[in-house]
Structure formats: C-alpha cells, structure tokens
Amino acid sequence: MFDWKWDFTIEILPRLILATFNTLMAAGVGYGIALIVGLIFALAQRTPIRIINWSVREAVEFIRSTPLVLQIFFVFYVGPQFDLRLSPWTAGMIAIGLHYASYLSEVYRAGLESVPQGQWEACRALNLSTRRTYFRIIIPQALPPALPGMGNYLVGIFKDTPMLSVIGVAELMHTANALGSESYRFLEPYTMVGIIFLAISLPTAFGLRTFETWVSKTLGMSKSKK
Amino acid sequence: MTYAEFLNEHGARLIDGSIITVQQTILAALLAIAIALVMGLMRLSSNYVVRSSATVYIEIFRGTSLLVQLYWIFFVLPLFGITLEKFTAGFIAVGMNLGAYGAEVVRGAIQSVPKGQYEAALALNMSPFSRMRRIIFPQALILMLPPWGNLFIELLKATALVSLISVTDLMFQAKQINGTTYLSIEAFGSALVIYYIMSRLVITPGMRWLERALSRHMSRA
Amino acid sequence: MNEYPTRLNDDAPMVRFSKVSKRYGELTVLDELDLDVSANEMVSIIGPSGSGKTTVLRLLMTLEDVSDGVIYVEGEPLTHMERDGQLVPANQAYLRRQRSKIGMCFQHFNLFPHMTALENCMEGPIQVLRLSKQEARERSLDLLDMVGLSDKRDQHPIRLSGGQQQRVAIARALAMRPKVMLLDEVTSALDPEVIGEVLNVIRKLNAEHNLTVLMVTHQMGFAKEISDRVCFVYNGKIAEAGPPSQIFDAPQNPRTKQFLSAVLQAN
Numbered sequence: 001m002f003d004w005k006w007d008f009t010i011e012i013l014p015r016l017i018l019a020t021f022n023t024l025m026a027a028g029v030g031y032g033i034a035l036i037v038g039l040i041f042a043l044a045q046r047t048p049i050r051i052i053n054w055s056v057r058e059a060v061e062f063i064r065s066t067p068l069v070l071q072i073f074f075v076f077y078v079g080p081q082f083d084l085r086l087s088p089w090t091a092g093m094i095a096i097g098l099h100y101a102s103y104l105s106e107v108y109r110a111g112l113e114s115v116p117q118g119q120w121e122a123c124r125a126l127n128l129s130t131r132r133t134y135f136r137i138i139i140p141q142a143l144p145p146a147l148p149g150m151g152n153y154l155v156g157i158f159k160d161t162p163m164l165s166v167i168g169v170a171e172l173m174h175t176a177n178a179l180g181s182e183s184y185r186f187l188e189p190y191t192m193v194g195i196i197f198l199a200i201s202l203p204t205a206f207g208l209r210t211f212e213t214w215v216s217k218t219l220g221m222s223k224s225k226k
Numbered sequence: 227m228t229y230a231e232f233l234n235e236h237g238a239r240l241i242d243g244s245i246i247t248v249q250q251t252i253l254a255a256l257l258a259i260a261i262a263l264v265m266g267l268m269r270l271s272s273n274y275v276v277r278s279s280a281t282v283y284i285e286i287f288r289g290t291s292l293l294v295q296l297y298w299i300f301f302v303l304p305l306f307g308i309t310l311e312k313f314t315a316g317f318i319a320v321g322m323n324l325g326a327y328g329a330e331v332v333r334g335a336i337q338s339v340p341k342g343q344y345e346a347a348l349a350l351n352m353s354p355f356s357r358m359r360r361i362i363f364p365q366a367l368i369l370m371l372p373p374w375g376n377l378f379i380e381l382l383k384a385t386a387l388v389s390l391i392s393v394t395d396l397m398f399q400a401k402q403i404n405g406t407t408y409l410s411i412e413a414f415g416s417a418l419v420i421y422y423i424m425s426r427l428v429i430t431p432g433m434r435w436l437e438r439a440l441s442r443h444m445s446r447a
Numbered sequence: 448m449n450e451y452p453t454r455l456n457d458d459a460p461m462v463r464f465s466k467v468s469k470r471y472g473e474l475t476v477l478d479e480l481d482l483d484v485s486a487n488e489m490v491s492i493i494g495p496s497g498s499g500k501t502t503v504l505r506l507l508m509t510l511e512d513v514s515d516g517v518i519y520v521e522g523e524p525l526t527h528m529e530r531d532g533q534l535v536p537a538n539q540a541y542l543r544r545q546r547s548k549i550g551m552c553f554q555h556f557n558l559f560p561h562m563t564a565l566e567n568c569m570e571g572p573i574q575v576l577r578l579s580k581q582e583a584r585e586r587s588l589d590l591l592d593m594v595g596l597s598d599k600r601d602q603h604p605i606r607l608s609g610g611q612q613q614r615v616a617i618a619r620a621l622a623m624r625p626k627v628m629l630l631d632e633v634t635s636a637l638d639p640e641v642i643g644e645v646l647n648v649i650r651k652l653n654a655e656h657n658l659t660v661l662m663v664t665h666q667m668g669f670a671k672e673i674s675d676r677v678c679f680v681y682n683g684k685i686a687e688a689g690p691p692s693q694i695f696d697a698p699q700n701p702r703t704k705q706f707l708s709a710v711l712q713a714n
Contacts, residue, residue: 003305065379065425066418067386070397074418077410118557121510125551126571126623127543136574140561162293166390173293186301194298197290205289219561220603 009188012179016192019175024200026092026171027158033097034157035150038104045109063102069163071095076167092164100157104150111146112138144216151208155201162193172196232412236403243399244420250313250385250395251424254320255378261325266332267358280329287326292384295319300391316388316395324381331377335370336362368441375433379425386421396420451517453529459522461486461659462507462627467516468683469502476502478683479516484627489653489660491670491691494680495706500663503680504629507661508551509542520548520627547575550625554632556612558604564591564615565600568622576623583622590618593655594648610641614648621656628652630662634669642666649673667710671695679703 044056063071076091086094115138123133162173176189233240268280287295296319303310310318339362347357389398400417404410451465462484469477476499484490492500505511507518509526517534518525527534528541537545558567568587572578578586591600594614604612613633620628630649634642646669653660653673664670670677670691677694679687679702687700698704 061426062418062422065383066421067383067397069386069390070400070414070417070421073401073404074410074414077404077414081408081410116555116557118553118555119559121508121551121553122557122559124510124546125508125549125553125620127546127575128571129543129575132574136570137559141559159289159291162291163387165293173291173297176297180301186297187305190294190298190302194290194294197294198286201289202285220563221560221605 003187005185005188008183008185009192012189012192015175015179016172016189016196019170019172020196020200022169023158023161023171026089026096026161026164026169027154029093030096030100030161031154031157033093034100034104034153037097037101039108041101041105042108042112045105046112060102060105063099064106068096068099068160069166071099072163072167088164088168091167092169096157096160096164099160100153103153103156107146107149107153108142110149111142114145115141140219141221144212144219144221147208147212147215151205151212154208155205158201158204159197227409229412232409233416236407236413239399239403240396240416240420243394243396243417244424246313246394246398247382247385247396247421247424250317250320250388250393251378251382253317254324254381254385257318257321258324258328258377258381261322262328262332265325265329266336269329269333270336284326284329287323288330292319292323293387293390295323296387296391312388312391312393316385316391316393320381320384320388324377324384327380328374328377331370331373332366335366335373338369339365364444368437368444371433371437371440375430375437378429378433382421382424382429451524451527451534453524453532453534455519455522457522459519460484461488461521462661463519464503465517465519467506467518468514469499469506469511470514475683477506480680480684482678482685482688484659484661486626486659487657489673489675490662491674491677492661492663492680493665493667493670493677493694493706494686498680499683500680501631504551504631504661504663507627508549508629509546520545547623548626549629550620550623550627551629551631552613552616552620552633554635556604556609556616556636558612558616558619560604563601563603564596564607564618567604567615568619571619571623587618587622590621591615593621593651594618595644608641609637610644613637613645617645617648617652621652625658627659627661630660630664632663632665634664634666665710667695667707679706681706 041056041060044052045060047053072092072095075095076086076088079086079091119137119141120133123137128137161169161171164171165174165177168174172193176193179189180186265280265283268276269284271277271280296316299310299319300312300315303315343361343365344357347361352360385395386397389395389401392398396417400413403413407413455463460483462482464480464482466479466481467477468475468479480499480503482503492503494500502511506513507520507525513526517527523545524534524537525545526537526542528537529535558564559570562570565584565587568590569580569583572583572586573580576583588597588600591597594617596611596614596618599607599611599615604615607615617633633649634645637645646666649660649662649669650673652658662670662674672691674691676688677691678685679694679698679700681700681702687694687698687703693699694703695707698707
C-alpha cells in the first residue's frame with residue numbers, strides 16, 4: 001500500500017521500541033513529579049495564609065494557560081542565562097512535571113471539595129484526629145471522583161512527551177525524526193509512532209476506566225451490588 | 227539591555243507572531259467546531275457504521291499525540307499526493323485533533339438534556355431533525371459552553387506546536403529571537419505572557435460573555 | 448477572660464453556657480446566652496428558624512468557635528484551658544479530651560459512605576478510643592441491635608433508608624460513650640412514615656442510657672412528651688424555659704405564644 005516498505009519498517013522497529021521505553025520513562029517520571037507537586041499545590045490553596053493561597057492559585061492558572069512546548073523551551077534555555085545548565089531530561093521533567101502538577105492540583109481540589117462539609121463535622125463529632133480524618137474518611141471519598149481526572153492526565157502526559165523532542169530528549173518522536181532524516185523516509189517512522197501511541201494509550205484508558213469502577217465498588221459507594 | 231529596549235527591537239516580531247497565532251487559533255477553532263458537531267452527532271446515530279466510524283476517528287485523534295498528527299499531515303500526506311502548505315497543515319492538524327475532544331463534549335451535552343424534553347418533542351409530532359434543532363440542541367448548547375471554553379484554551383496552546391513545522395507564529399518568533407540574542411527570559415517570558423493574556427483575558431471572558439448572552443436569549447425566547 | 452472562673456465547683460451542672468455569644472461578622476446569632484443542663488436531663492431547644500438553636504449544639508460540639516463567653520462541661524471549660532490562673536484558648540490535646548464527652552447526630556446523618564453500617568460504628572472506638580477490633584465490634588453490634596438494625600450491619604449507607612441511616616448515626620455516636628448527646632433536627636430530613644422509628648430509638652436512649660441529651664427539634668409533640676425541660680430560643684437568647692407543661696400549655700412570653708400558635712396552625 002502506498003509504497004510502504006516492510007523491510008524498512010522491521011529494520012527501524014528495534015530503535016523505535018527502545019525509544020518507547022524512554023517515552024514511558026519520561027511519562028512515568030513526569031507523572032510522579034506531577035502527582036506529588038500537584039498535591040502540594042492543592043494543599044497550598046487550602047491554607048489560611050492569604051499570600052501563599054493567592055500566589056499558588058495564580059501560578060497554577062498561569063501554567064495552565066500557556067503552551068507546554070513554550071514552557072519546555074523556557075526551562076531549558078533560561079538556565080544557561082544564569083550559568084545553570086540543565087540536561088534536556090532534567091529540564092523536560094521539570095517542565096512537564098510542573099505543567100501536569102497544575103492540572104492535577106485542580107483535580108485534587110475538586111475531589112476534596114466534593115466531600116460534603118457534613119463529613120468533616122461527623123469526624124469532629126467522633127473526635128477523629130486530623131490525620132485520621134484525611135486518611136480514613138476524606139481521601140477515600142475524594143479519590144473516586146478524582147480518579148477519572150487523574151487517569152486522563154496520565155494518558156495526557158504520555159501523549160505530550162513528544163514535545164520533549166524539541167530540546168533533544170531521545171524519546172519516540174525524536175527517534176522518528178532522526179530515522180526520517182537518515183533515510184529520507186517519513187512514512188514508516190511517523191506512522192509507526194502513531195500506532196505505538198494508540199497501542200499504549202487505548203488499552204491504558206480502558207484499563208483506567210475498569211479500575212475506576214472497581215475502586216468505587218470496593219469502597220461501597222456505587223449502588224450496584226458487590 | 228533593558229526590557230524596554232528589548233521590546234523596541236523585537237516587539238514587532240512578537241506582534242507579527244501573535245497575529246499568526248490568532249489566525250491559526252480562529253481557523254482551527256472553526257474546523258474543530260464543525261468536526262465536533264458532525265462527529266458528536268454521528269456518535270449518537272442508531273446506525274452502527276455511522277456510529278463506529280465516528281468512534282474510530284475520535285479514538286485515533288485522541289489516542290495519539292497532536293505532534294505526531296501534525297508531522298504526519300505535513301510530512302507523510304504529500305506521499306499520498308496531498309500536499310498542504312505549512313500554514314494550512316498547521317491549523318488543520320490542530321482543528322482535527324481538538325475536534326475529536328469536542329465531539330465528546332457535544333455528545334455528552336446532548337445526552338444530558340433530560341429525556342422528557344425529547345419525549346415532549348416527540349409527543350408534539352416534531353420530525354427528528356426539528357426535535358434536534360429546535361428542542362435538544364439549544365439546551366445542549368448551554369451545557370457545552372463551559373467545556374468549550376476550556377477546549378479553546380487547549381486549542382490556543384496547541385497552536386504553539388505549528389512552529390515546529392516552521393509556521394511563523396508567536397512560539398516560532400520567540401524561538402528565533404532566542405536564537406539570535408540568547409535573551410531567553412525576555413523572549414520566552416514575553417511569549418508566555420502573551421499566551422496568558424490571550425487565554426485568560428480574551429478567551430475566558432469571551433466565553434463567559436457568550437454563556438450569559440445565550441442564557442439570556444434562551445430564557446427570553 | 449478574667450470574669451470567668453477557670454473551673455466550676457463540684458456541684459456544677461453537666462453543661463453550662465456562660466454568656467456565650469456567636470457572631471458572623473455583623474450578624475449576631477447568639478447573644479450572651481446562659482444555659483445550664485444537669486446530668487441525665489433531657490432538654491429540647493425550640494424556636495423559629497434562624498433563631499440560633501442549632502448554633503447552640505454546634506458550639507458545644509466545637510464545630511464552631513465561640514465569639515464570647517465560656518462553655519463548661521462537667522465544670523471544665525470546653526474550648527479554653529487554664530494557664531497562670533487565666534483562661535486561654537485550648538490546645539488540640541485539651542480540645543480532643545473535652546470533645547470525647549460529647550456526641551452528636553446530624554440532620555443529614557453524615558454517615559461515611561465508603562463504610563458499612565458496622566464499620567461506621569467501629570471507626571471511632573478503634574481509632575479514637577483504641578479499643579481492639581473485637582471489643583469495638585461487640586459494642587457496635589449491641590448498639591445496632593438496640594436501634595433494630597442488626598440485619599443491616601453489612602450494608603453501605605447508600606442502600607439504607609433515611610430512617611435506617613439516622614439510626615445507624617445514633618448508634619455510631621453512642622459507640623463513643625459520650626456523656627452528652629446532641630441531636631440536631633434528626634428527624635427533619637426524614638419521610639413522615641419513618642420518623643417514628645427514630646423517635647422510638649431516642650425514647651430508649653433517654654430511658655436506658657443515662658445520657659444528658661440536648662436536642663433541637665421541630666417535633667413539638669415529641670419534645671413535649673419526652674423532655675424534662677424545653678427552651679424557647681428567640682433572637683439569640685433563651686426567651687423562655689421550663690417544663691413542657693409550662694411552655695406548651697401556659698407560655699408566659701408573647702413570642703413563645705406566637706411561635707407555638709404558628710406551629711400548631713401549620714400542623
């Protein structure tokens with residue numbers, strides 16, 4: 001079909017698969033950073049200290065309103081201006097981690113806010129400690145509504161890793177570009193990259209949905225019988 | 227070099243880039259809306275073939291990266307005899323990608339219109355087309371505006387990727403200025419601020435205004 | 448805070464509100480309210496909505512802070528502690544110790560949706576009272592039995608009716624063995640046909656559990672039947688208090704008369 005070369009496809013496959021591991025690692029590390037920093041962002045917006053509250057909210061808004069690819073360039077190139085050299089990997093992980101931390105902080109916030117005020121009051125009435133209140137009562141209830149958002153952003157960060165190629169992180173897109181310019185053939189590398197992304201993101205999305213239903217059923221919060 | 231001098235020297239390029247970004251955003255948004263409406267309605271069709279072809283479109287465009295789609299459209303499509311100019315390839319890729327997300331918004335909104343509305347329209351013996359056009363869609367429109375507001379911001383941000391196929395948008399200009407001056411904070415920082423202004427001071431208030439105008443219009447009608 | 452004693456005498460009532468005020472900005476909800484509740488007494492608080500009656504309970508449960516005045520429970524200040532002979536705002540440890548004397552049931556039950564009826568009852572005893580799982584389980588099963596829900600112990604709240612949920616909530620509060628039990632409009636969110644089952648449980652509670660009960664209610668008939676004393680709250684103060692016979696049959700305060708006749712007409 002359309003001059004598709006199978007032998008070339010097979011030839012480039014090992015390098016693409018190797019690069020897939022880099023892509024997965026970038027997504028995994030970036031998501032790990034985002035999960036933790038996002039929680040810090042979310043909790044910072046719950047403190048009674050006005051200035052922290054306000055500045056974190058504004059920072060989150062700013063990061064969410066501007067393009068990730070520009071943020072990647074910014075982090076990568078601004079360092080050297082102050083004699084601070086970040087490797088492409090470090091700069092990329094900082095940029096993508098912070099970007100998704102902003103998104104996740106909104107997911108956490110919405111999750112926490114979805115727990116009715118009465119639940120906090122009931123914990124107070126039972127004299128539960130703050131830690132117990134969060135871990136035993138509030139978080140288990142905040143989690144199911146937050147899971148779909150968290151899952152979407154896991155898939156989202158994975159699909160955004162190709163942007164890291166612009167500063168030379170050797171993930172899938174970067175490898176496909178290299179393969180293309182070596183051989184002057186773009187059909188197979190780019191198509192294969194597309195297929196690899198589909199092959200990972202579709203099952204992941206499906207798996208996440210199954211996981212969500214399982215969690216809310218396990219916690220007994222859906223009406224269906226166990 | 228002060229920031230004022232920087233602006234004096236490079237401000238014109240940032241403005242040129244911003245104009246291209248605005249053009250890309252508007253064209254991509256129009257395409258995304260059209261695709262979203264068609265695909266969203268197709269997803270609700272009772273015909274299996276229609277329904278599943280929309281599903282395939284949506285899953286492919288949501289399941290892969292915009293950058294992959296952009297490169298594919300720009301570098302691979304010519305092999306099939308379809309050569310697009312870079313400007314055209316840029317907004318088509320962005321529009322097709324965001325259109326897939328928009329389709330799910332359209333479908334969701336139509337499905338959240340209460341079933342009683344549909345039944346009442348049926349009881350009045352309205353045709354399927356006018357049921358959708360007169361009764362269901364106007365109510366769905368109000369429901370889908372807030373998520374569209376978010377999608378337009380995502381779309382604006384997504385247009386930054388067209389710089390990678392050398393469309394001379396804001397992102398591209400910032401990169402050029404950075405390349406010649408090494409003033410990274412000024413170049414990329416200014417671009418970040420301009421994008422922020424476009425999202426939060428243009429798109430967000432614009433969509434709010436539209437929501438208010440529409441619900442006023444609907445409650446008067 | 449000098450005007451308030453750091454501790455009351457041994458013959459102090461179970462609960463004392465001493466000139467307690469609660470303000471939200473400009474709005475004064477409670478205005479120097481005084482109220483004594485003796486041990487084992489059952490007190491109903493009635494009054495028009497917005498009169499501040501629920502606030503009395505919420506302050507006692509420390510869900511909200513008092514703006515002025517001091518609340519004493521068993522002669523000890525509730526949200527203040529003594530330092531150098533003065534009352535200062537209490538620290539967390541002190542608050543938690545005082546709070547253990549008080550239990551509360553809410554209008555909207557506030558059961559934990561991710562736990563079964565039994566787990567809801569066991570949570571506090573295990574986590575706060577440090578009972579063993581076995582002890583907590585036995586105690587909770589006894590209480591679920593008392594409220595007539597033994598067979599529902601493994602159900603999650605979503606599968607229980609409103610009346611059943613409120614009975615679980617009562618069992619959950621009792622499992623903490625509070626000395627004072629607060630009931631905040633526990634029947635207001637219920638369908639008329641299940642109110643009876645909750646009222647029956649409250650009757651038992653009063654008869655069998657030696658509890659001091661403070662209850663806000665709209666069920667005038669029930670308040671009359673069960674209370675030792677009824678307090679009519681109006682404009683952030685107790686306008687009139689006395690045995691039910693006095694309040695319902697021979698009210699002195701014109702506001703009380705007005706309120707009762709309005710309620711009677713509505714019924």
